[in-house]
Amino acid sequence: MLDRGFFINGAWEMPSGLDRFEVINPANGARVGSTLLADAATVERAVIAAEAVFPAFSTTPARQRADMLHRAATLVEQRAEDMARLLTQEQGKPVSDNMKEILFGCEVMRYYGEQAVRTGGSIRPSSAPHIRNLVTYHPIGVTAAIVPWNYPIDLYAWKIGPALAAGCPIIVKSPHETPLAIAMFVDCLHEAGFPPGTIADLPGLGPIAGEALSTHPRIRALSATASVPAGQAIMRAAAGNMKRLCLELGGHAPFIVFDDADLEEAARAAHRRAFSNMGQICITVNRVLVAKSVAPRFAEIFASLADETVIGDGMDPAIGYGPVQNAGVIARMDRHVADATARGGRLVAGGGRATGSGFDDGLFYRPTVIADAPLDSLPMTEETFGPVVGMAAFDSTAELLKIANGLEYGLAAYVYSGDLERAWSIAERLDFGAVGVNVNDTSELQAPFGGWKMSGFGRELGPEGLETYLQAKHLKLRLRSMT
Template identity: 65%
Template sequence: MDRGIFVDGRWQQPGGLERWQINNPATGEPVGSTLLADEATVELAVQAAERAAPVLAALHPEERAALLEKAASLVEGRCEEIARLLTREQGKPVADNRKEIMFGAKVLRYYAGEATRIWGDLRPASAANIKNVVSYHPVGVAAAIVPWNYPVDLYCWKVGPALAAGCPLIVKSPPETPLAIAMLVDCLHLAGLPDGALADLPGHGPVAGAALASHPRVRVISATASIPAGQDIMRNAAGNLKKVCLELGGNAPLIVMADADLEAAARAAHRRAYSNMGQICITVNRILVDRAVHREFSDIMAELATTTKLGDGSEPGVEYGPVLNQSVIDRVEAHKDDAIAKGGKLLAGGLRPRDAEYERGFFYQPTVIDDSPHESLPMSSETFGPLAAIAPYDDVEQMIEIANSLEYGLAAYLYGSDLEHMWALADRLEFGGVGLNVNDVSELQAPFGGWKMSGIGRELGPEGLEAYLEPKLLKMRVRANR
């Protein structure tokens, strides 16, 4: 599959653009390729979006809702096909990709409903003969930057609210996983979007992403990216003071209390640390364990990691696949080596598997490091790979201090038996989402996003619409009662 760019309602293969090759990370076999957008391509997409903006804004909310509902149905109908292609280009097992794609369809349906609930209100006024009416309107041309780790799902997180609000959207999609996205774009197009209402431009951040962030006629940009990339986006967006919504990096602590069910906590930590081989912004990076149960918990984690079976995600029953590429392995190796050099103990993994079935792919054993110093890389930086670092704590105050000590504030997890106590502790944790005895903080109808350097703005829930809407006050003098 050799794809081009999608602009003005059609697939195009313009000359002069670089072509990017995509290989299966489990086998090294070619999967396809994509053109990479440049600044001129971005300009074409912006022009098409400007033509579409009044058309999309003029659609009745129920018409926009119907488009999103139809797109969701088309995505559901092609779920298996999209999931298998995504596994070939990204590596995540097919079963995980099915969940991703079906949740993306749910997001589209959710915002179909939200499209009909964009209403205004009557506000109190300073005098009896004054009426204040607040209404909400599409902000205009929108842009989005989507990552490669959950590309279909996160695409829907952005396209759903943008279209619901009446904003045409230009997406810089990831060159690593553009093929499954092309199927999603086809579903959105076949649902009946006006020409120009959606553009899909695979490309690199410093080129296509920067062009979107700095474009003077793009009014809002939403991005899921690293902290340095988010900082670049904000700098580029300052030129026309465009609105920004940024979901950035994380280093999520999982905190194990002395009264926790250690088996359940370890299984939850294992799944969240190694699902998608740790290539998740809310993955468990560091595990803080009460010293009274530290050794027992670490032994369970090591056993789970050691018995984890890796494989080609296309094969039936495989739950854990390869990482995306060599750069992920290099980063995990650097974090592992740093932790060990500073006194950490390697309990499991730490190597590429040597069996013949793994030699052509980017496989890496799930890695556990115990007694990892707090200044070591996995305890202080985002690893974004299959490594979990464990450290004991002596009391609750020390645990809170350690958990809050980093610049990251996306997700945290607590496991224990005293829910009231954990709730009180959760109020002191500086994170956008906190899971109590659950290893996920994303919920369709609730806001998702980070505190501190982990982001600005929120996605999902009704809050996900806010970036794409502008409020307007209509202040009227009315005839006084007689």
Template identity: 55%
Template sequence: MDRKLYIDGAWHEAKEAGHLEIRDPATSEHVGSTAIAGRADVDRAVTAATRALPLWAETHADQRARILHRAADLVEERIEAIAEMLTREQGKPVPDSRKEISFGISVIRYYAEEGRRLGGSIRPSSRSDIRSLVTTAPVGVVGAIVPWNYPVDLYCWKVAPVLAAGCTLVAKPPHETPLAIAMMVECFADAGLPAGVLNDIPGTGPEVGAALAEHPGIRMITATASVPAGQSIMRAAAGNLKRLSLELGGQSPFIVLDDADPAEAAAAAARRSFSNMGQICIAVNRILVSRGIHKDFVEALVAETRKIRLGHGVLPGVLYGPVLHEGVRQRVAGHVADAVARGGKLLIGGRVPTGPDYDRGFFYEPALVDEVPDTALALTEETFGPLAAIRPVADDREALAVANALPFGLAAYVYSGDLERAWTLADRIEAGAIGVNVNDTTELQAPFGGWKMSGMGRELGPEGIEAFRESKHVKMRVRDRLGG
């Protein structure tokens, strides 16, 4: 695929004619290329979105829903082709790509219906001749910034509620993985989305992301990004006081209490640590395990990690693929080396595999490091790769203290045989979502987002569409017209 920029209902070359080659991270083979937008292209896209806004905002919610449902139908029809493209550009195995796209379809359908439920209320007033009506309206043109780790899924998290809310948008898909998203854009276009409502321009964060955040024609930014990127967006968005919804980095603790089932907890920790090669914002970064169960848990976790077989994601049976690029591999290797240098014990993995199946790709064996001190990078920074650091704790109080010690608060996990103990911890952990005896905190109808430096605002659930509406109070005096 040689994709272009999608602006005002048509595919265009970038003004500066910049292109980037996309290569398979498992084989380094050519997959396609993408036009790379610049600031002039941002202006073109914002102009198109601004022009399309009045008509789309006035389009009845039922009609918007019909278009979204049709787009979801088309994605479902084309899911195999989109999944293979996603695997070839991002590296995750096809079953994971298919799962990601399926959830994206559910998100589109959910917000198609949530858009129909947007309404208002009549509030109590101070006088009998006063009526207070509270309504909402679309916030305006939205800028959406999407990451490369779950590009299709997180694209849907942003595009679906924005469109259902009656807003138009300019989306910046990741320049590293823009091809499957182009196939998603075609589904929206083929579903009958009017020109200019959705504009899609791949580009880099410092260029296109910054231009969106600064642009006076953008009223809101929704972004999934790193903490430094989120801070840059906030600074740039101050010019016209843009609304912000930012899901930023995490450093998720996985707490294993001494009454947990070690085998069950280990299986859950391994999958949440190494699925998508740990390139997940809610991946397990640090495992805080009670000393009373430490030995049994570690043995079970090593056994689970030993089962992992790496390979090209398009091959049958492959469940774990490469990381996206060499930068990810170097960061993980650096975190492993730092943890070991500070006294941690490397239990398994932490190597670049060799052989004809691996030599051309960005593969890295999932690593477990035990007895990692609090000062190690693996316990203080987001690795965003296949590394799980184990830190024994004496009791529940120490587990809570360590879990809350960092300035991040996206997700956390607690495994215990006693729900009262688990609830006590979950109630006190400073994070936007807590999984108790479950290793996934994402739920379509519940809000997703972070505390502290892990962001602001919420996606999914009703909160995910309410963010794109502005409230309006209409206060009116009415006369008694009842005839005598």
């Protein structure tokens, strides 16, 4: 389905009169396919279908919902290679990375299938011998999700997995930039037996379809992965109907290197987390903060790794790093590099688009490192969401914490040190939702994922991931007789 429409009430439809978006391969500029763009009327039809199925689906035994999620995961696994290749053509990152993304999405669905059968209530202590307090949990109602283009299958699973496990129909505004592999994913959900109306897939634009989901009075909860400005717009739009929100927004992760760290190991870890998916990850390394005594040596190693990075079309099995997704990313990186160098930062690797054979028709940008980046420069203060990293040195723990905690972002941070006690102490004082100590990835299936400060609120993954889709009820009972 390379020219697709919407999935509503258990069927694909192609209504007329709506705008269509052309999907372009960022590696070569070739057309991949297209998608219709949903409007408010499309959202309304999906809500009506979801409301109709909610009473039956919400009371379906948890084991049955779990079995559907398991079947869907198996179907996705069977089609993962074709899905990964299509996603590479839409989004750019290598097929091998897309395979990891898709297979982790399958793990997420299986995990929440099992969480569904473990969700129970409790009997709480009471203030009198004849009173009993029961606390039970119930599906919140029709829900919605907004999924980004950087990890569309994975983050789709993060949202639909717990919603469906909880017994909530869900309407997804999938990314219009990468809608085609998602269509294959949705087919797997349908074939797994989810009733018509439980899942709707509506590619669309944030200011139109996203706003319609946010303002809709009969959608009870919405989970979105987005930028900080987009998250703020969602909050404003949802305020009128008191919709429950789970917002995972932008990040600006510091990567901290102490003088007793293994510099080679730390540099390799920073390189992978900075340039994987060309830095288009919310937990990517944006700024490297290095102890002053080892900063020159670390910069030398890190810049060398950046210069040696082989980039190209992600369809080539030998390629580990592909293009960026759109021209807007390149414009933002150029602006950040120009700002940092104008303020005195030293460009030690990269700094512009890759040119020559195999690059001219695509959106390729060299992995870029700016040493001695001023703390007020754009790479050190704004999320680049591309392969640009600023570096700065610190003298003391107090200075380090002031720099690391000094921004409005609070999603992820990383600490590398040979002294675990010191690293642990620093990690506890970092104002971030997750901290990796001597590891360059903070996501873990069984642990909560989400931000502090302007990086959002609510949590995905772990048992906490179900909380967006469940609401508590207190039943207070009086026993007539205790004999």
